[in-house]
Amino acid sequence: MNAGKIFFGFLFLTVFVAFLADGTMLSRKTPAPRQPQREVRPAEHKVIANPVSDEVRIPRGANGHYWTEARIDGTLVSFVVDTGASHISLSFEDAEEIGLDPADLVFDGEVSTANGTAPVARVNLSSIRVGNIEMYDMPATISSPGALPFSLLGMNFLNRLNSFRIEDGDLVLHY
Numbered sequence: 288m289n290a291g292k293i294f295f296g297f298l299f300l301t302v303f304v305a306f307l308a309d310g311t312m313l314s315r316k317t318p319a320p321r322q323p324q325r326e327v328r329p330a331e332h333k334v335i336a337n338p339v340s341d342e343v344r345i346p347r348g349a350n351g352h353y354w355t356e357a358r359i360d361g362t363l364v365s366f367v368v369d370t371g372a373s374h375i376s377l378s379f380e381d382a383e384e385i386g387l388d389p390a391d392l393v394f395d396g397e398v399s400t401a402n403g404t405a406p407v408a409r410v411n412l413s414s415i416r417v418g419n420i421e422m423y424d425m426p427a428t429i430s431s432p433g434a435l436p437f438s439l440l441g442m443n444f445l446n447r448l449n450s451f452r453i454e455d456g457d458l459v460l461h462y
């Protein structure tokens with residue numbers, strides 16, 4: 288009986304010391320509730336367009352996303368490149384910035400998102416330019432006010448390219 292007490296005492300002591308050495312017993316805290324993460328736009332967007340090449344390079348941002356600026360009918364708009372978006376999607380605020388009149392927008396379309404469905408207005412952009420790449424008559428959607436925190440450069444833009452790839456951390460657009 289004495290050997291059993293010694294064995295279990297030794298076992299308890301070993302487990303206790305292992306927890307202390309690991310720090311889990313001393314540092315165990317109730318985790319803070321997770322806050323939804325909101326994407327933060329980087330302060331600057333670099334687009335590397337080589338005038339003698341048919342490529343535009345977009346460096347990966349610190350947050351892991353590919354941010355770029357595009358000119359829509361001459362107005363500069365920040366975009367995140369999103370291969371999960373079927374088409375170009377402008378935030379309501381960016382749509383106002385490029386001169387679309389909110390009174391003229393009809394939110395009769397619907398898109399599926401990770402958070403469910405959302406109403407959108409359909410528009411055609413006369414032109415959109417990223418670096419040396421300019422495309423005309425591009426279909427796009429406008430989100431309802433406050434629904435989209437930033438604009439998305441989606442697959443309808445990317446599919447008009449000859450190709451796109453990730454190389455050395457850059458998104459390379461080949462036109």
